[in-house]
Amino acid sequence: MILRSCVLALVATSALGATPQVSPTRPVTRLSATQVAYLTHCGGCHGIEGISAPGAVPTLRGLTGSFLCTQQGREFIIRLPDVGLSMLSDRELAEVMNFVVFDIGAPAAGGRPAKPYTVAEVARLRRQPLTNTGLTAYRNQVVAGLAVKCRVPAALHVYAAQVASSR
Amino acid sequence: MKRTGVDNWGERLTRRLAAQLSRRSALARLGALLVAAPAFPLLPVQRARAADASTGTDFSRAAQTTDDQACNYWRYCGIDGNLCSCCGGSTHSCPPGSQPSPTSWIGSCINPADQRSYLIAYRDCCGTSVCNKCGCLNTDHAMPIYRPQANNHVIWCIGTNTFEYHCSMAVLVGLAE
Numbered sequence: 001m002i003l004r005s006c007v008l009a010l011v012a013t014s015a016l017g018a019t020p021q022v023s024p025t026r027p028v029t030r031l032s033a034t035q036v037a038y039l040t041h042c043g044g045c046h047g048i049e050g051i052s053a054p055g056a057v058p059t060l061r062g063l064t065g066s067f068l069c070t071q072q073g074r075e076f077i078i079r080l081p082d083v084g085l086s087m088l089s090d091r092e093l094a095e096v097m098n099f100v101v102f103d104i105g106a107p108a109a110g111g112r113p114a115k116p117y118t119v120a121e122v123a124r125l126r127r128q129p130l131t132n133t134g135l136t137a138y139r140n141q142v143v144a145g146l147a148v149k150c151r152v153p154a155a156l157h158v159y160a161a162q163v164a165s166s167r
Numbered sequence: 168m169k170r171t172g173v174d175n176w177g178e179r180l181t182r183r184l185a186a187q188l189s190r191r192s193a194l195a196r197l198g199a200l201l202v203a204a205p206a207f208p209l210l211p212v213q214r215a216r217a218a219d220a221s222t223g224t225d226f227s228r229a230a231q232t233t234d235d236q237a238c239n240y241w242r243y244c245g246i247d248g249n250l251c252s253c254c255g256g257s258t259h260s261c262p263p264g265s266q267p268s269p270t271s272w273i274g275s276c277i278n279p280a281d282q283r284s285y286l287i288a289y290r291d292c293c294g295t296s297v298c299n300k301c302g303c304l305n306t307d308h309a310m311p312i313y314r315p316q317a318n319n320h321v322i323w324c325i326g327t328n329t330f331e332y333h334c335s336m337a338v339l340v341g342l343a344e
Binding site: 039053057 | 272288323
Protein backbone atom coordinates (compact mmCIF):
# COMPACT_ATOMS: atom_id res chain seq x y z
CA MET A 1 0.00 0.00 0.00
CA ILE A 2 2.76 2.39 0.93
CA LEU A 3 4.48 1.60 -2.36
CA ARG A 4 1.27 2.44 -4.22
CA SER A 5 0.96 5.68 -2.27
CA CYS A 6 4.50 6.61 -3.12
CA VAL A 7 3.81 5.89 -6.79
CA LEU A 8 0.78 8.17 -6.61
CA ALA A 9 2.80 10.94 -5.04
CA LEU A 10 5.46 10.49 -7.67
CA VAL A 11 2.87 10.68 -10.44
CA ALA A 12 1.40 13.78 -8.86
CA THR A 13 4.70 15.60 -8.90
CA SER A 14 5.97 14.38 -12.25
CA ALA A 15 2.94 14.52 -14.51
CA LEU A 16 1.93 17.12 -17.06
CA GLY A 17 5.17 18.78 -18.00
CA ALA A 18 8.62 19.98 -17.01
CA THR A 19 9.76 19.59 -13.43
CA PRO A 20 11.96 22.50 -12.42
CA GLN A 21 13.88 22.20 -9.17
CA VAL A 22 12.22 24.71 -6.87
CA SER A 23 14.00 23.43 -3.78
CA PRO A 24 17.07 21.18 -3.69
CA THR A 25 15.02 18.16 -2.60
CA ARG A 26 11.56 18.63 -4.08
CA PRO A 27 10.97 18.99 -7.79
CA VAL A 28 7.67 20.79 -8.38
CA THR A 29 5.76 20.69 -11.64
CA ARG A 30 4.93 24.11 -13.07
CA LEU A 31 1.37 24.16 -14.37
CA SER A 32 -0.06 26.42 -17.08
CA ALA A 33 -3.45 28.08 -16.65
CA THR A 34 -5.04 25.42 -18.88
CA GLN A 35 -3.47 22.60 -16.88
CA VAL A 36 -4.68 24.23 -13.66
CA ALA A 37 -8.19 24.49 -15.10
CA TYR A 38 -8.10 20.83 -16.18
CA LEU A 39 -6.85 19.65 -12.80
CA THR A 40 -9.24 21.68 -10.67
CA HIS A 41 -12.32 20.95 -12.80
CA CYS A 42 -11.67 17.48 -14.26
CA GLY A 43 -8.44 15.93 -12.97
CA GLY A 44 -9.69 15.00 -9.50
CA CYS A 45 -11.99 12.33 -10.91
CA HIS A 46 -10.37 11.62 -14.29
CA GLY A 47 -6.87 11.58 -12.85
CA ILE A 48 -3.91 13.91 -12.98
CA GLU A 49 -2.68 12.12 -16.10
CA GLY A 50 -6.13 11.20 -17.43
CA ILE A 51 -6.15 7.73 -15.86
CA SER A 52 -8.16 7.13 -12.73
CA ALA A 53 -10.56 4.36 -11.70
CA PRO A 54 -11.47 2.21 -14.73
CA GLY A 55 -15.15 1.32 -14.61
CA ALA A 56 -15.98 4.12 -12.20
CA VAL A 57 -14.56 7.06 -14.19
CA PRO A 58 -13.84 7.02 -17.95
CA THR A 59 -10.16 7.03 -18.86
CA LEU A 60 -9.08 10.03 -20.94
CA ARG A 61 -5.46 9.12 -21.62
CA GLY A 62 -5.00 8.12 -25.26
CA LEU A 63 -8.75 7.87 -25.88
CA THR A 64 -10.65 11.15 -25.97
CA GLY A 65 -8.98 12.35 -29.16
CA SER A 66 -10.79 9.54 -31.01
CA PHE A 67 -14.12 11.26 -30.42
CA LEU A 68 -13.14 13.94 -32.93
CA CYS A 69 -13.41 11.38 -35.74
CA THR A 70 -17.15 12.01 -36.21
CA GLN A 71 -19.28 15.11 -35.81
CA GLN A 72 -21.49 13.24 -33.34
CA GLY A 73 -18.45 12.29 -31.23
CA ARG A 74 -17.06 15.82 -31.43
CA GLU A 75 -20.32 17.21 -30.11
CA PHE A 76 -20.86 14.44 -27.54
CA ILE A 77 -17.88 15.24 -25.33
CA ILE A 78 -18.82 18.93 -25.07
CA ARG A 79 -22.48 18.14 -24.38
CA LEU A 80 -21.66 15.82 -21.46
CA PRO A 81 -23.31 17.45 -18.41
CA ASP A 82 -20.14 17.69 -16.33
CA VAL A 83 -18.40 19.35 -19.26
CA GLY A 84 -21.08 21.65 -20.62
CA LEU A 85 -22.37 22.70 -17.20
CA SER A 86 -18.93 23.27 -15.67
CA MET A 87 -18.08 26.64 -14.14
CA LEU A 88 -15.47 27.39 -16.81
CA SER A 89 -16.07 30.23 -19.27
CA ASP A 90 -16.54 29.34 -22.95
CA ARG A 91 -12.93 30.31 -23.67
CA GLU A 92 -11.52 28.35 -20.72
CA LEU A 93 -13.63 25.31 -21.60
CA ALA A 94 -12.45 25.41 -25.24
CA GLU A 95 -8.83 25.54 -24.07
CA VAL A 96 -9.32 22.72 -21.56
CA MET A 97 -11.10 20.48 -24.05
CA ASN A 98 -8.42 21.06 -26.69
CA PHE A 99 -5.87 20.07 -24.02
CA VAL A 100 -7.95 16.97 -23.21
CA VAL A 101 -8.30 15.78 -26.82
CA PHE A 102 -4.94 16.82 -28.29
CA ASP A 103 -2.58 16.37 -25.31
CA ILE A 104 -3.98 13.94 -22.75
CA GLY A 105 -6.32 12.09 -25.09
CA ALA A 106 -4.32 11.89 -28.31
CA PRO A 107 -4.45 8.26 -29.53
CA ALA A 108 -1.06 6.55 -29.27
CA ALA A 109 -1.34 5.32 -32.86
CA GLY A 110 -2.21 8.80 -34.10
CA GLY A 111 -5.48 9.62 -35.77
CA ARG A 112 -7.06 11.73 -38.43
CA PRO A 113 -6.10 15.38 -38.16
CA ALA A 114 -8.91 17.28 -36.50
CA LYS A 115 -9.70 20.93 -36.03
CA PRO A 116 -9.39 22.34 -32.52
CA TYR A 117 -12.57 23.45 -30.79
CA THR A 118 -13.32 27.12 -31.19
CA VAL A 119 -14.84 29.26 -28.45
CA ALA A 120 -17.98 29.79 -30.53
CA GLU A 121 -18.38 26.05 -31.16
CA VAL A 122 -18.04 25.24 -27.47
CA ALA A 123 -20.46 28.04 -26.56
CA ARG A 124 -23.05 26.62 -28.97
CA LEU A 125 -22.68 22.97 -27.95
CA ARG A 126 -22.67 23.48 -24.19
CA ARG A 127 -26.10 25.10 -24.47
CA GLN A 128 -27.42 21.64 -25.46
CA PRO A 129 -26.28 19.48 -22.49
CA LEU A 130 -27.24 15.79 -22.53
CA THR A 131 -29.32 16.05 -19.36
CA ASN A 132 -32.31 13.98 -20.55
CA THR A 133 -30.38 11.20 -22.26
CA GLY A 134 -29.20 7.82 -20.96
CA LEU A 135 -25.49 8.56 -21.15
CA THR A 136 -24.15 4.99 -21.25
CA ALA A 137 -26.50 3.98 -24.08
CA TYR A 138 -25.79 7.17 -25.99
CA ARG A 139 -22.05 6.74 -25.50
CA ASN A 140 -22.29 3.22 -26.94
CA GLN A 141 -24.09 4.65 -29.96
CA VAL A 142 -21.41 7.34 -30.41
CA VAL A 143 -18.55 4.83 -30.06
CA ALA A 144 -20.26 2.49 -32.57
CA GLY A 145 -20.35 5.40 -35.00
CA LEU A 146 -16.66 6.08 -34.43
CA ALA A 147 -15.80 2.42 -35.03
CA VAL A 148 -17.55 2.48 -38.39
CA LYS A 149 -15.63 5.47 -39.63
CA CYS A 150 -12.23 5.18 -37.91
CA ARG A 151 -9.93 2.74 -36.21
CA VAL A 152 -10.57 3.42 -32.53
CA PRO A 153 -8.59 2.05 -29.56
CA ALA A 154 -10.12 -1.12 -28.12
CA ALA A 155 -10.16 0.51 -24.68
CA LEU A 156 -12.84 2.89 -25.91
CA HIS A 157 -15.27 -0.05 -25.97
CA VAL A 158 -14.27 -1.26 -22.52
CA TYR A 159 -15.84 1.43 -20.34
CA ALA A 160 -19.44 0.58 -21.19
CA ALA A 161 -18.78 -3.11 -20.54
CA GLN A 162 -17.19 -2.29 -17.16
CA VAL A 163 -20.13 -0.09 -16.20
CA ALA A 164 -22.57 -2.84 -17.22
CA SER A 165 -20.70 -5.50 -15.22
CA SER A 166 -20.50 -3.30 -12.12
CA ARG A 167 -24.31 -2.94 -11.97
CA MET B 168 -38.50 83.47 6.20
CA LYS B 169 -36.36 84.15 9.23
CA ARG B 170 -32.60 83.85 8.70
CA THR B 171 -30.61 81.76 11.15
CA GLY B 172 -26.97 81.96 12.22
CA VAL B 173 -26.12 79.12 9.86
CA ASP B 174 -27.61 81.06 6.94
CA ASN B 175 -25.51 84.09 7.79
CA TRP B 176 -22.37 82.00 8.14
CA GLY B 177 -23.02 80.28 4.83
CA GLU B 178 -23.59 83.57 3.07
CA ARG B 179 -20.37 85.07 4.43
CA LEU B 180 -18.41 81.94 3.41
CA THR B 181 -19.70 81.80 -0.15
CA ARG B 182 -19.24 85.55 -0.66
CA ARG B 183 -15.67 85.34 0.58
CA LEU B 184 -14.96 82.37 -1.70
CA ALA B 185 -16.54 84.13 -4.64
CA ALA B 186 -14.38 87.19 -4.00
CA GLN B 187 -11.14 85.24 -3.66
CA LEU B 188 -11.47 82.39 -6.19
CA SER B 189 -12.10 82.41 -9.89
CA ARG B 190 -14.77 80.00 -11.18
CA ARG B 191 -12.19 78.10 -13.24
CA SER B 192 -9.90 77.67 -10.27
CA ALA B 193 -12.73 76.34 -8.12
CA LEU B 194 -13.82 73.88 -10.82
CA ALA B 195 -10.24 72.70 -11.33
CA ARG B 196 -9.78 72.05 -7.61
CA LEU B 197 -13.10 70.33 -7.31
CA GLY B 198 -12.27 68.11 -10.31
CA ALA B 199 -8.85 67.20 -8.92
CA LEU B 200 -10.46 66.32 -5.60
CA LEU B 201 -12.99 64.02 -7.27
CA VAL B 202 -10.30 62.23 -9.32
CA ALA B 203 -7.87 61.80 -6.45
CA ALA B 204 -10.32 60.81 -3.72
CA PRO B 205 -10.62 57.09 -4.58
CA ALA B 206 -6.85 56.70 -4.28
CA PHE B 207 -6.99 57.50 -0.56
CA PRO B 208 -9.24 55.06 1.28
CA LEU B 209 -10.31 56.87 4.43
CA LEU B 210 -12.10 54.22 6.43
CA PRO B 211 -10.00 51.65 8.34
CA VAL B 212 -12.31 48.79 7.24
CA GLN B 213 -11.62 49.60 3.61
CA ARG B 214 -7.87 49.77 4.24
CA ALA B 215 -7.95 46.43 6.08
CA ARG B 216 -9.89 44.78 3.25
CA ALA B 217 -7.41 46.08 0.68
CA ALA B 218 -4.55 44.58 2.71
CA ASP B 219 -6.39 41.24 2.91
CA ALA B 220 -6.80 40.99 -0.83
CA SER B 221 -3.09 41.23 -1.42
CA THR B 222 -2.13 38.55 1.08
CA GLY B 223 -4.45 35.61 0.38
CA THR B 224 -7.12 33.98 2.50
CA ASP B 225 -7.78 33.91 6.24
CA PHE B 226 -6.32 30.40 6.30
CA SER B 227 -3.14 31.29 4.41
CA ARG B 228 -2.38 34.24 6.70
CA ALA B 229 -2.36 31.91 9.73
CA ALA B 230 -0.78 28.90 7.97
CA GLN B 231 2.61 27.38 8.83
CA THR B 232 5.02 25.15 6.91
CA THR B 233 6.66 22.97 9.57
CA ASP B 234 4.07 20.82 11.39
CA ASP B 235 2.01 18.59 9.06
CA GLN B 236 0.11 17.17 12.04
CA ALA B 237 -1.47 20.56 12.76
CA CYS B 238 -4.66 21.69 11.05
CA ASN B 239 -3.08 24.99 9.97
CA TYR B 240 -0.32 23.31 7.94
CA TRP B 241 -0.38 25.21 4.62
CA ARG B 242 -1.41 22.27 2.42
CA TYR B 243 -4.58 21.68 4.47
CA CYS B 244 -6.39 24.83 3.31
CA GLY B 245 -9.26 22.81 1.84
CA ILE B 246 -9.11 19.52 3.73
CA ASP B 247 -12.03 17.90 5.54
CA GLY B 248 -11.29 14.77 7.55
CA ASN B 249 -8.63 13.08 9.66
CA LEU B 250 -5.03 13.89 8.82
CA CYS B 251 -3.14 10.84 7.55
CA SER B 252 -0.01 12.40 9.08
CA CYS B 253 -1.47 11.64 12.52
CA CYS B 254 -2.56 8.11 11.56
CA GLY B 255 0.71 6.45 10.57
CA GLY B 256 0.85 7.90 7.07
CA SER B 257 1.90 11.31 5.77
CA THR B 258 0.66 14.12 3.55
CA HIS B 259 1.34 11.88 0.54
CA SER B 260 1.19 8.28 1.78
CA CYS B 261 -1.55 6.15 3.31
CA PRO B 262 -1.16 4.41 6.67
CA PRO B 263 -0.41 0.67 6.39
CA GLY B 264 -3.57 -1.34 5.75
CA SER B 265 -5.42 1.42 3.94
CA GLN B 266 -5.70 2.03 0.22
CA PRO B 267 -5.26 5.38 -1.57
CA SER B 268 -8.22 6.37 -3.69
CA PRO B 269 -7.47 7.00 -7.37
CA THR B 270 -9.98 9.89 -7.26
CA SER B 271 -9.70 13.09 -5.25
CA TRP B 272 -10.70 16.70 -5.29
CA ILE B 273 -8.02 19.15 -6.30
CA GLY B 274 -7.84 22.60 -4.76
CA SER B 275 -5.12 25.20 -4.36
CA CYS B 276 -3.33 26.61 -1.32
CA ILE B 277 -0.89 29.47 -0.85
CA ASN B 278 2.47 28.46 0.57
CA PRO B 279 3.47 31.12 3.15
CA ALA B 280 7.14 30.42 2.42
CA ASP B 281 6.93 31.93 -1.07
CA GLN B 282 3.35 33.30 -1.26
CA ARG B 283 2.69 31.23 -4.39
CA SER B 284 -0.31 29.08 -5.17
CA TYR B 285 0.11 25.30 -5.35
CA LEU B 286 -2.40 22.68 -6.47
CA ILE B 287 -3.17 20.11 -3.79
CA ALA B 288 -4.98 16.79 -4.32
CA TYR B 289 -7.06 15.84 -1.28
CA ARG B 290 -6.90 12.10 -1.65
CA ASP B 291 -8.57 9.80 0.85
CA CYS B 292 -7.16 6.57 2.24
CA CYS B 293 -9.85 3.92 2.36
CA GLY B 294 -10.54 0.29 3.19
CA THR B 295 -10.22 0.32 6.97
CA SER B 296 -12.15 2.01 9.78
CA VAL B 297 -11.87 5.73 10.41
CA CYS B 298 -8.65 6.89 12.09
CA ASN B 299 -10.37 9.43 14.37
CA LYS B 300 -7.21 11.45 15.04
CA CYS B 301 -6.49 15.06 14.09
CA GLY B 302 -9.92 15.92 12.68
CA CYS B 303 -9.54 19.01 10.52
CA LEU B 304 -11.95 21.12 8.46
CA ASN B 305 -10.82 23.95 6.19
CA THR B 306 -12.76 25.21 3.21
CA ASP B 307 -10.57 27.29 0.88
CA HIS B 308 -11.94 26.87 -2.68
CA ALA B 309 -14.31 24.10 -1.60
CA MET B 310 -17.71 24.21 -3.28
CA PRO B 311 -21.19 23.23 -2.06
CA ILE B 312 -22.38 19.64 -2.50
CA TYR B 313 -24.19 20.45 -5.75
CA ARG B 314 -20.70 20.88 -7.23
CA PRO B 315 -19.43 17.52 -5.95
CA GLN B 316 -16.18 17.64 -7.94
CA ALA B 317 -14.91 20.31 -5.54
CA ASN B 318 -16.78 19.39 -2.38
CA ASN B 319 -14.65 18.29 0.53
CA HIS B 320 -17.44 16.53 2.45
CA VAL B 321 -17.61 13.84 -0.22
CA ILE B 322 -15.93 10.58 0.79
CA TRP B 323 -13.39 10.34 -2.00
CA CYS B 324 -13.12 6.56 -2.02
CA ILE B 325 -14.53 6.27 -5.54
CA GLY B 326 -12.57 3.56 -7.33
CA THR B 327 -11.35 1.71 -4.23
CA ASN B 328 -12.60 -1.69 -3.04
CA THR B 329 -14.78 -0.20 -0.29
CA PHE B 330 -16.19 3.15 0.70
CA GLU B 331 -14.80 2.81 4.22
CA TYR B 332 -13.00 6.09 4.96
CA HIS B 333 -9.78 6.11 7.00
CA CYS B 334 -8.01 9.47 6.58
CA SER B 335 -7.13 12.24 4.09
CA MET B 336 -3.84 13.15 2.43
CA ALA B 337 -2.84 16.47 0.86
CA VAL B 338 -0.66 15.56 -2.10
CA LEU B 339 1.30 18.34 -3.80
CA VAL B 340 0.40 18.34 -7.52
CA GLY B 341 2.27 21.37 -8.81
CA LEU B 342 2.80 25.10 -8.89
CA ALA B 343 0.04 27.17 -10.48
CA GLU B 344 1.62 29.77 -12.74
